Amino acid sequence: MDRQAIKFFPVTLTCRLRHAADNPLEFNTTHVKVTSPTQITTTNHHNGSDGVAFSLDRCFDIGISNQYVYDALEPTLIGTVLSGYSACYLCYGHTNTGKTHTVFGSTDDDPG
Secondary structure, eight states, rough: GGGGGGOOOOOOEEEEEEOOOSSOOOTTOEEEEEEETTTTEEEETTTTTOOOEEEEEEOOTOOOHHHHHHHHHHHHHHHHTTTOOOOOOOOOOOSSHHHHHHHHHEETTTOO
8 A cells, every 4th residue: 555545644632620529539549630721730649749741632621611622622623524534532531530421411501
């Protein structure tokens, strides 16, 4: 296959934080916070040690609405399609981390 015939598609990596559980487990010692629009940082709750910073294309903090997330990501998705690529949203995460809420919403006032 001709190398120039291969069309790679862009990947945009985003993170949306959600509230911690009402009763966090005892071993849940890591805190995650958005430190810039493109970075999240983890810190150890027990000793306050410096954490690890992760750089992404976009980070959404706690309390951001589904509409805000959609409005922020939709232009990138449309631009990708108009450039001749396929596009989709893929939500990934542990059970009960808000993937379904982000995609389908919870009420008529906060659709997915």
